[in-house]
Amino acid sequence: EDKVVQSPLSLVVHEGDTVTLNCSYEVTNFRSLLWYKQEKKAPTFLFMLTSSGIEKKSGRLSSILDKKELSSILNITATQTGDSAIYLCAVLRVTSYDKVIFGPGTSLSVIP
Amino acid sequence: NAGVTQTPKFRVLKTGQSMTLLCAQDMNHEYMYWYRQDPGMGLRLIHYSVGEGTTAKGEVPDGYNVSRLKKQNFLLGLESAAPSQTSVYFCASRYHMGDYGYTFGSGTRLTVV
Numbered sequence: 001e002d003k004v005v006q007s008p009l010s011l012v013v014h015e016g017d018t019v020t021l022n023c024s025y026e027v028t029n030f031r032s033l034l035w036y037k038q039e040k041k042a043p044t045f046l047f048m049l050t051s052s053g054i055e056k057k058s059g060r061l062s063s064i065l066d067k068k069e070l071s072s073i074l075n076i077t078a079t080q081t082g083d084s085a086i087y088l089c090a091v092l093r094v095t096s097y098d099k100v101i102f103g104p105g106t107s108l109s110v111i112p
Numbered sequence: 113n114a115g116v117t118q119t120p121k122f123r124v125l126k127t128g129q130s131m132t133l134l135c136a137q138d139m140n141h142e143y144m145y146w147y148r149q150d151p152g153m154g155l156r157l158i159h160y161s162v163g164e165g166t167t168a169k170g171e172v173p174d175g176y177n178v179s180r181l182k183k184q185n186f187l188l189g190l191e192s193a194a195p196s197q198t199s200v201y202f203c204a205s206r207y208h209m210g211d212y213g214y215t216f217g218s219g220t221r222l223t224v225v
Contacts, residue, residue, distance in 0.1 A: 041219055042216035048213050088155070100214065
């Protein structure tokens with residue numbers, strides 16, 4: 001059965017810390033891995049990773065995919081309280097409708 | 113450009129009542145999806161559509177029906193609501209080509225009492 005696992009499930013850090021969120025997957029017909037940030041409402045798209053070893057970066061956030069290890073990490077440097085959110089990892093499969101399988105999410109709390 | 117709009121945002125139903133959730137997107141996306149999100153279980157796919165007039169079942173379709181009569185709209189119906197359907201419902205859409213992630217609506221919080 002296809003699955004996406006995230007760790008840790010919950011994390012509390014102080015402002016200024018650097019955090020690493022992990023995502024691993026066991027999915028057939030892998031196409032891409034997606035990261036989303038969910039605050040109070042809808043998830044918002046962060047990154048799509050398709051190629052192994054190529055880092056994607058957006059400000060203080062960066063992510064990389066390791067297809068050999070079937071995993072990805074999301075790094076956040078110099079965390080701010082505004083980074084507090086649930087971070088969702090998802091895998092896009094090659095199917096007739098591009099099925100996306102979501103992990104349970106990592107809840108990040110950044111305290112002043 | 114509104115993106116994906118869901119209505120209503122909140123609703124309380126009594127067991128056995130019916131309702132329809134509306135999802136509308138103005139991005140000309142082919143693919144549309146309905147998810148439910150429950151604590152500790154992540155997002156689970158209820159139904160999806162790959163184009164106007166087509167629908168299919170996802171992981172947790174029981175108790176729900178959908179229709180996609182127009183490309184921009186995807187409706188989710190609950191014929192006879194049950195407390196187990198208390199959840200937050202998200203609609204999402206995606207362009208069928210290229211490396212694009214989903215665009216999500218803002219969600220509908222449904223409580224069935």
